[in-house]
Amino acid sequence: MAYESLREWLKALEKAGELKRVTAEVSPLLEMAEVADRAAKSGRGTAWAGGPALLFENVAGYKGARVLMNQFGSARRMRMALEVESLDEIAKKIETLLHPVAPVGVMDKLKMLPMLAEIGGYFPKTVKAKDAPCKEVVLRGGEVDVLKFPVLQTWPEDGGRFITLPCVVTRDAKSGKRNVGMYRMQVYDGQTTGMHWQRQKVAAEHLRERLRAEAGNTAGAVEMMALTAGCTVAAGEHSLPPHVVTKIRGERMEVAVAIGTDPATTFAAIVPAPPEVEEYLIAGFLRQKAVELVRCETVDLEVPAHAEIVLEGYVELGELRTEGPFGDHTGFYTMQDEYPVFHITCITHRKDPIYAATVVGKPPMEDAWMGKAVERIFLPLMRLTLPEIVDVNLPAEGVFHNLMIVSIRKSYAGQARKVMSGIWALGQAMFTKCIVVVDEDCDVQDVAEVTLRVANNIDPERDIQFTMGPVDSLDHASRLPNYGSKMGIDATRKWAAEGFTRVWPTMMTMPDEVKAKAQKIVRDLGLT
Numbered sequence: 120m121a122y123e124s125l126r127e128w129l130k131a132l133e134k135a136g137e138l139k140r141v142t143a144e145v146s147p148l149l150e151m152a153e154v155a156d157r158a159a160k161s162g163r164g165t166a167w168a169g170g171p172a173l174l175f176e177n178v179a180g181y182k183g184a185r186v187l188m189n190q191f192g193s194a195r196r197m198r199m200a201l202e203v204e205s206l207d208e209i210a211k212k213i214e215t216l217l218h219p220v221a222p223v224g225v226m227d228k229l230k231m232l233p234m235l236a237e238i239g240g241y242f243p244k245t246v247k248a249k250d251a252p253c254k255e256v257v258l259r260g261g262e263v264d265v266l267k268f269p270v271l272q273t274w275p276e277d278g279g280r281f282i283t284l285p286c287v288v289t290r291d292a293k294s295g296k297r298n299v300g301m302y303r304m305q306v307y308d309g310q311t312t313g314m315h316w317q318r319q320k321v322a323a324e325h326l327r328e329r330l331r332a333e334a335g336n337t338a339g340a341v342e343m344m345a346l347t348a349g350c351t352v353a354a355g356e357h358s359l360p361p362h363v364v365t366k367i368r369g370e371r372m373e374v375a376v377a378i379g380t381d382p383a384t385t386f387a388a389i390v391p392a393p394p395e396v397e398e399y400l401i402a403g404f405l406r407q408k409a410v411e412l413v414r415c416e417t418v419d420l421e422v423p424a425h426a427e428i429v430l431e432g433y434v435e436l437g438e439l440r441t442e443g444p445f446g447d448h449t450g451f452y453t454m455q456d457e458y459p460v461f462h463i464t465c466i467t468h469r470k471d472p473i474y475a476a477t478v479v480g481k482p483p484m485e486d487a488w489m490g491k492a493v494e495r496i497f498l499p500l501m502r503l504t505l506p507e508i509v510d511v512n513l514p515a516e517g518v519f520h521n522l523m524i525v526s527i528r529k530s531y532a533g534q535a536r537k538v539m540s541g542i543w544a545l546g547q548a549m550f551t552k553c554i555v556v557v558d559e560d561c562d563v564q565d566v567a568e569v570t571l572r573v574a575n576n577i578d579p580e581r582d583i584q585f586t587m588g589p590v591d592s593l594d595h596a597s598r599l600p601n602y603g604s605k606m607g608i609d610a611t612r613k614w615a616a617e618g619f620t621r622v623w624p625t626m627m628t629m630p631d632e633v634k635a636k637a638q639k640i641v642r643d644l645g646l647t
């Protein structure tokens with residue numbers, strides 16, 4: 120049964136022994152992050168499985184408040200969150216949806232009906248405000264103060280407090296479709312926050328769409344882009360004509376933010392889905408039950424009815440403010456940059472809201488498990504474009520955009536390089552700084568095996584492919600912010616068709632009967 124809310128999820132975690140309550144007084148400034156980091160990394164060994172979820176019940180300065188952290192921080196909890204025994208189950212389900220067997224006769228068509236009916240049931244439903252727990256308390260005007268919630272500061276040199284687990288809802292002005300993305304929000308004051316959607320993300324495109332509509336395409340595309348997100352061109356340095364700036368300035372794009380949603384919805388907000396697919400539908404698909412939505416009070420958007428906290432407001436077109444620094448999941452601080460500003464017009468919340476947060480930092484941490492789930496679920500989608508891919512590994516230390524290891528079934532010359540190009544063209548995989556391609560007989564999940572293959576199999580000058588393209592805003596080494604080089608390593612066996620004329624040696628293995636005999640002798644010696 121799907122978890123309707125964060126509370127139901129919390130109950131399930133406690134019942135499964137996956138939750139620890141923290142009764143000691145802990146400050147949301149640095150202390151909570153350090154406790155959560157230690158919990159996330161606890162039990163770390165060769166088979167690190169992640170520590171428990173934490174419910175802070177004694178928050179310094181916030182009497183009665185509760186904060187949930189590390190809810191996704193273990194392999195088991197990630198499976199529980201998506202209600203599967205193995206994440207590959209979801210991948211298989213997606214594969215069935217993507218490759219329906221073409222119906223031959225009437226009977227086959229009839230057989231497909233239940234599947235279609237099931238998909239129909241995943242679309243979100245809208246409920247009345249009176250049935251939406253997220254509206255138990257409604258705050259407007261002078262009552263609006265986001266700092267009534269224990270928003271964390273996670274690292275000492277951070278620019279301030281940041282909302283770290285928000286589901287940010289925007290609408291595409293053209294298609295009317297909603298997007299839910301997780302983009303951190305720096306709290307400037309009780310009514311104002313930053314909106315850290317990177318330029319390549321869907322909400323940033325929604326904003327650009329509005330800018331294009333307001334400014335017209337003649338006004339200078341570069342400047343318009345600069346005014347949207349994460350750009351070092353300061354707001355005052357653009358060359359838009361003054362009348363266009365005046366026009367853009369009073370315009371708004373509505374935004375709503377849900378904090379503390381059911382786990383499938385929270386997870387859907389980080390999934391790098393195609394822009395046309397609403398995350399509410401993805402959440403419905405993942406939990407196999409429609410997400411209940413409710414209309415916002417002051418903006419034309421819908422939010423999960425069972426959310427703990429909802430912030431409603433707008434981003435003013437063309438307004439930017441310095442965001443950061445922020446201790447990020449690379450283990451480094453991401454530096455200040457200019458991002459849009461979120462103005463809060465209304466806050467609604469449950470009577471005793473549970474604030475949900477995460478801390479990112481040097482891996483492995485909670486987001487490693489979310490990333491692993493994305494890795495598994497996206498494998499069938501990658502295979503749609505690149506069917507030769509056998510398996511993929513995004514090691515936690517590669518922080519998702521720095522390192523991807525793929526194994527392929529190689530059938531023709533140059534195929535490893537074709538796969539690299541394909542990955543760099545595949546949605547958010549565009550950010551991948553380093554791609555390692557190995558043959559299908561190499562287990563990509565075994566990083567030691569991969570290291571051995573790569574180091575042995577490459578002639579560096581021949582097998583390393585460099586290219587240029589967009590890079591993650593978190594990359595601090597690229598020559599320019601958001602733009603730099605990438606590297607692909609072709610560690611597959613080289614073929615004569617690729618100009619390799621020497622003999623390629625085989626890897627050593629023992630005959631099975633020798634292995635069996637040796638195994639028995641070794642076991643008798645007490646060795647494993």
Ligand SMILES: Cc1cc2nc3c(=O)[nH]c(=O)nc-3n(C[C@H](O)[C@H](O)[C@H](O)COP(=O)(O)O)c2cc1C
Nearest residue numbers: 299300301302303315316317320321322389390391
């Ligand atoms: C904890 C966490 C924090 C994140 N913070 C940001 C962020 O501040 N800015 C951003 O652009 N992406 C951030 N991401 C990644 C996005 O959520 C992810 O790229 C997502 O697919 C974006 O949704 P979209 O494709 O609908 O734009 C974060 C992910 C996680 C798990």
Ligand SMILES: [Mn+2]
Nearest residue numbers: 298299321392
């Ligand atoms: Mn999206």
